[in-house]
Amino acid sequence: MSADSTAIVCTFHLLANGIRVKHEAGRLRAMVRTLYGLSYSPWTHRALFSLDHHRLVYRYVEHLPLLGELRLRRLSKSAKPTVPLLITDGAPTMGSGEIARLADREGAEEKLFGADMPAIMQWEVRADAILEVARARVVAGLKASHEAQKEALPPFVPGPFRSIFAFTAKQGTSFVAKKHAVAGEPDQRVVDEVFPVLDVLHAALVDKGEDTCLLGTFGYADIVMATAVSALSPTPSEPGTRKLGAASLALWTYPEAPTRYPLVYAWRDRVYTRRKVPA
Numbered sequence: 430m431s432a433d434s435t436a437i438v439c440t441f442h443l444l445a446n447g448i449r450v451k452h453e454a455g456r457l458r459a460m461v462r463t464l465y466g467l468s469y470s471p472w473t474h475r476a477l478f479s480l481d482h483h484r485l486v487y488r489y490v491e492h493l494p495l496l497g498e499l500r501l502r503r504l505s506k507s508a509k510p511t512v513p514l515l516i517t518d519g520a521p522t523m524g525s526g527e528i529a530r531l532a533d534r535e536g537a538e539e540k541l542f543g544a545d546m547p548a549i550m551q552w553e554v555r556a557d558a559i560l561e562v563a564r565a566r567v568v569a570g571l572k573a574s575h576e577a578q579k580e581a582l583p584p585f586v587p588g589p590f591r592s593i594f595a596f597t598a599k600q601g602t603s604f605v606a607k608k609h610a611v612a613g614e615p616d617q618r619v620v621d622e623v624f625p626v627l628d629v630l631h632a633a634l635v636d637k638g639e640d641t642c643l644l645g646t647f648g649y650a651d652i653v654m655a656t657a658v659s660a661l662s663p664t665p666s667e668p669g670t671r672k673l674g675a676a677s678l679a680l681w682t683y684p685e686a687p688t689r690y691p692l693v694y695a696w697r698d699r700v701y702t703r704r705k706v707p708a
């Protein structure tokens with residue numbers, strides 16, 4: 430193999446493993462980024478969207494609630510760790526917002542955090558309000574659905590054993606419910622807490638036409654709101670890790686949301702088709 434083709438093969442190997450070669454102080458240095466996430470979690474989708482926007486290289490590792498807790502605590506150096514969690518050369522960045530900020534610092538594409546920080550943070554608060562309710566719906570639904578529990582098991586559990594081990598997914602869900610203090614009657618919470626936020630988003634979009642940007646230029650506000658509304662009606666063009674089975678998809682779907690807010694969901698589709706950079 431020639432020196433050139435060896436270099437190409439090595440480059441592919443490094444990229445596939447989330448290793449970026451950085452030129453620092455006249456020397457080349459390998460930098461390893463690993464993102465721990467939950468493939469179905471909209472918080473993870475925010476982080477993926479932000480890292481991909483800046484075309485940063487990372488390796489993705491699926492977290493397993495309960496079973497992966499100790500690893501997460503060790504990596505994050507936190508007693509109450511959450512995903513998404515990005516580890517860069519051993520250093521943790523926890524939280525989707527912090528990861529988006531890191532992406533802005535390390536990436537060279539258009540900045541996600543523009544000038545109007547108060548407005549951006551207001552959209553993040555609204556998006557989080559939707560996600561708390563979506564999580565409550567999924568937790569309640571997963572506890573009741575044996576099929577969804579089977580689908581939630583990691584792929585290495587072989588078919589014949591998935592039914593037997595479904596209860597471990599239920600235990601993981603109870604763990605998440607307790608850890609994140611999930612409460613309330615979820616469908617009522619959609620009406621009381623989510624619809625008012627969707628009313629605000631609808632009002633912000635009324636005069637926007639085909640525009641994808643809530644605040645003038647594309648950024649974090651668009652990412653948090655598009656991924657949040659997807660938590661009630663996923664789009665087929667979600668970030669690549671999301672492959673929901675039919676029973677799980679039902680838990681993430683609240684059919685009245687897209688029916689009641691067509692403008693919002695048309696905007697969400699535009700954000701994904703025009704702005705989501707493939708991983």
Ligand SMILES: N[C@@H](CCC(=O)N[C@@H](CS)C(=O)NCC(=O)O)C(=O)O
Nearest residue numbers: 470472494495511512513524525526
């Ligand atoms: N504010 C955090 C929230 C993240 C969060 O709540 N993550 C949940 C997603 S359900 C999680 O880590 N669950 C798994 C676990 O706690 O083991 C962020 O923006 O990333």
